[in-house]
Amino acid sequence: MPTYKAPLRDMRFLLKDVFQAERALSELPYYVGHETHSADLADQILDEAARFASNVIQPLNMSGDAEGCSVSNGVVTTPAGFKEAFKQFAAAGWTGLDGDPEYGGQGVPHVIGNAVSEMMIGANTAWSMYPGLSHGAYTALKAYASDETKNIYLPKLLAGEWTGTMCLTEPHCGTDLGLLRTKAADNGDGTFNISGTKIFISAGEHDFADNIVHLVLARIEGAPAGTKGISLFLVPKFLVNTDGSLGERNPVVCASLEHKMGIKANATAVLNFDGARGILVGQPNKGMQAMFIMMNGARLGTAMQGLGLGEAAYQNALAYAKDRIQMRHEPRLTPAEPADPIIGYPDVRRMLMTVKAYNEGARALTFWLSLQLDVEHHHPDAAKREEAADIVALLTPVAKAFMTDNGFQGTVLAQQVFGGHGYIKEWGMEQFVRDARIGQIYEGTNGIQALDLIGRKVLGDGGKKLQKLSGLLASFVEENEGNEDLAPMLEVLGKAAQQAGTLTMVIGQKAMQNPDEANAAAVDYLRYIGHVTYAYLFALMSKAALEQIALGNDKEGFYKAKLQTAQFYYAKLFPETKALAATIKAGNDTLAVDDAAMFGIERELVHA
């Protein structure tokens, strides 16, 4: 049976040594006013969350996977213990951790809220999605709902009395939401009747809470075709009276649950809306804009699934590699035993250190982005808010795709460390692999994240946001010139920032002639930017580790290991960028093959 221990020391390293979070948060009057910016409070929260993750929800991870969810006459039952764990989670205030105190939340910084989320994901990903989706619904309503709606719904969501969902996907449309058919008929009294079918709705129906708040994309009758005619609606499972009490059951019914590869304990529902009453959130036909708020938060949440699962898989693979003896190492590691532990072999170390390095890069990116979110939302200086918002916008698709791709690869490598035992259910490694796979697919596939990066975030604003990232790298290189310990990293970093600009120009120029060029290069380009970002973060971590070593604070070798991980990353993982630069430049030429010869398609192309 696998175990999970929250990586508290690593988290504290990032908060204290690398990002000096307390100091950064002290510049934000919102947190100072609520007294939630201190390192002491963060320490207490992380300790408590770690206990909850390991003691309450991790023990339900394998049983939840084996049992799954079931549905009968629209009523969904979640695996044994799930509901009780959620009640306990809500009662302890975790559901409102980084929520606004005006609505009953605790006003804790996003950077701490997301650290807690990582622990819940690492302990039990399927379970963590129930509060995760609610948090997303809270965020969208807080940004776009009327005061009246906020006053009723937000306290319930933050208290965990009600949960939320995100209803976008329909049978014929996932990526292309412009095709959606769910209709909204105006009742003329401020409500709409919503009709249509949504599929693949995570936490779409369950037995955790008194009510479920569905956030639904639909088209008001007569609205324009495509994404310009989509509006966002709040459709509760039970109608809600003006005093917040529950009214009659709304006709939104779970028709079935999907049978799927992983995250089996999360109920993925097909929902039929049969004239269900809803209210408009935000402006008519501006639903995509409102939903993006939820989707951006959800993308970072999905990114963290790659990290949480990568971490859980790593911890178990490490323990196994120290224990499992096979073959002989030269020199002998355990002479008294008939064989040596597999952790002695470089190839096993390669696998372990790859997973460890990707986890540490991912955690640094998550903490950095979460702190930027705090700045974006609460810094008194508008220029600082804009700068932070640009970094968040640029790197959210990178985090989502790079972290989930590496997370999946990490679970596979950790499974490989177990040899054949990794393939057997009782060790739990195959569950990590199955659970990690979905992160690459939902919340917009990783291919779509890559298109968002190159199209909207980079070429769409003339490279302005990318220049901000390059600027950070260049300043770091300049500030640390002459630091001999960092010199090899600085050299790589300086070149990488330059090459990122060159590659962007290459793609941009080709895309002006043929838009397929951007599509062809997008996934490799995102991976390239992911590596450049991690290289920057590993340089920051190395600098912080060197400082602690110089202060004589490294009796246990914790900081030395940080340096060694960074050196491994630069030597063994970052060089993938060389291949990526070549494949980016290779562009669309070898993909623009003859349709008939390659795919057996006969057609006439019509230009718009």
Ligand SMILES: Cc1cc2nc3c(=O)[nH]c(=O)nc-3n(C[C@H](O)[C@H](O)[C@H](O)COP(=O)(O)OP(=O)(O)OC[C@H]3O[C@@H](n4cnc5c(N)ncnc54)[C@H](O)[C@@H]3O)c2cc1C
């Ligand atoms: C377990 C699970 C849970 C989910 N939870 C939710 C949820 O809570 N709420 C919700 O609304 N949805 C949810 N989804 C849906 C999920 O977000 C979609 O499946 C996903 O966005 C992809 O859409 P699709 O499946 O329709 O694939 P398609 O859109 O049909 O895409 C198929 C393939 O084509 C590629 N593609 C499409 N267009 C382009 C293009 N222009 N250029 C290049 N490549 C392209 C895609 O990248 C993909 O590889 C969930 C799905 C699953 C499986």
